[in-house]
Amino acid sequence: MSSEVKKGFLTVADISGYTRFLAETELEHANGILKDLFDSMIPEFKKSVTISKFMGDAIFAHAENTAYENSQFMVDFSKRVYNSFSDKKDIIRINTDCTCNACKHMDELDLKIFVHYGEYMNQNINGNEELAGSDVNTIFRLMKNNVVDDTGIEAYLLITEPALKAMDLDYGSSDKMFGYKEIEHVGKVNYLINDLFKNWQDSKNNVKYFIDKDDPLLIDELSEEFCVSADIAFLMYTKPEWRKVNLHADKIDIFNKNGSNQGIGTKLHCHHGDEVSKMEISDWNPGEYISLKFALPFGLTLRGTYEFVDVENGCIMKIRFGQVEGNNIVSKIMAGFVTKKLKKEFPPMFQGLLQGMKEFAKTISHKGSELS
Template sequence: MAQQGFLLIADITGYTMFLTRSELDHAQGILDALFKSIFAEIKPPIILSNLQGDAALTYLPDANLPQRQFPLDAIERIYCSFANTLGAMRLNTTCTCNACRNMNQLDLKFFLHHGTYATQEMAGRTELQGAEVIRLHRLMKNSVTAATGIKAYTLVTEQAADAIGLPDFFAGAIRHVENLGEFGETVCYVYDLAPIFALWRATRRVVVQHDEPLAFESMECDLPVPPAIAWAYVTDIEKKIRWQHGIDRMTMTGLARGRIGLGATQHCAHGKDSTVHDIVDWRPFDYVTWHIHLPMGAIVRQMAELTPLENGGTHLSLRCAKPEGPNPVATAVVRTITRLAMAKKLVSDQRASKVALERLVDEETAAFT
């Protein structure tokens, strides 16, 4: 049966040269670690079809898309896992064999397309079929690196870019055209993944530890969806406003070319008042941390942490640290006000939010089953 959705290939650059110029036993160990770093991040709602030598073919039906920017977040997460693993091996090896020297030539690139495809079960695997699947494979033989000098990249076809619907983001990417014979010219957008990994490594971690004092009780709940889908409920304001009690309206500013991420700000209106929530740490599908601005220069660190469960679901922990700030006296005043005047309502709203979130996820999950 034909379906509409995203088709994604993750392809290791330099794979063939690496194998032919390296000792096989060492080369296999290096490639095994790199493939594990890729497969560890191919999780629902992304579905693995098969491994094709140096490339993994995956797909994502439209019905399973949790939010518009999800394909880009997922690609960048996979790349950071790969690059971090490769970097650790480079740093920790003292071996001088060809394989250990040649792994510097390895990298990872992605090809993202959107269109119609069919699935067929063959030998225990889900094979993808259709003209758009062929088009995607043809794009792997391209002139991107020759034209741009970029080695680690994401190539997104115009069809996939339109399906994602973030024109500001793709306006900042490199427009690239490949002539694919019978498919004609295929317009694509290319962006460099190396700066994404550099930012991932350099960004300071801002968290709320499980054992540190909290402003009020945390919200703990198990959701019957994988972390990548649960992530949308805590980061997408269109979903969040449907379960977050005590808030009338939500808006976002500071988007990075249309995408939510580090540096974006969530504005929450409740009656005549409003609060500003700055995203200060952004680890898609793991956790997000906000600084909530309070009077007298104080802030509260709020963290939403997602932990995968053995049953395929997700445990969500939403925690708020006690108010903090540069002025000890002002901070003490704000902490007292929070404890005496606000804590009861905050706890009440949080408990109601938990019930609303669990109900919303249950309802939407049931609608797709």
């Protein structure tokens, strides 16, 4: 048994409507549906956090990975889990014509996710390792709340104030999605609510911008293998403090549409001396890829995709650029000149980026194996 006190994120994904669904539907079909829904979420958990235990209608996990701090990683992780859950419900619904109660009432099942940050330790109970501590108790106590009554949101992400601070995300007590719960022996726990169902709907409606290897490319695909996971490599490029280091920027201004969270529509101004490179996030898929739209001279634009693929001992980062685009006569006339210039400049520039990120990956992995 380890008595070491650890600090990190705690998270619970709780299926709402679970008890009623089992009680009022055919057990065989109900179990099959629930198994499919859990199976849709488990890969996301195993990829990014450590599962502590399964609790019938919920998954409890933790992550003491310090790379996740000072970033929105746990918010993006929660959205990925919910999207996988809801996508699976859609697939089951489309692929069945069964009229049993379980299949008819499947839509009554939904998901709530809770994220907290604090201390915990491993405790051996009858030969089973479980997490223990006041913060563990806190996250479970938060599962009973008035969020649905107060907001009308059935599928939500509840992020506690300690977790928001650990992520370095802006929040305000005046926000209509800001709430609190008084917990005996703990006190007042503040939290912020995020509508997961709305986010899932928005993600389905968003236009996908993904430059594939078979698309017309500006230059050949560039790639490099790193000694860290795709999750960490994605953070190496997107986490503000790490992005600045890897891009060798004097500073990077970030203009977000959604509070302090980066995502589709976020604009980035990267300063190198007197030069400012302007880009906009056009697609955001944490741990898998990010697509950017670059502003070029003469009103030209260029789209690029940075993809992260897990492999046995880390991941491979792949960079692909589409062709230079213009939307007026002047820009189209200048497109050939700019294309020729970029074809010459980009290969060494972005090979340099990849090599620098490779060394950065080694540095952070040496600081602690938990980062990889």
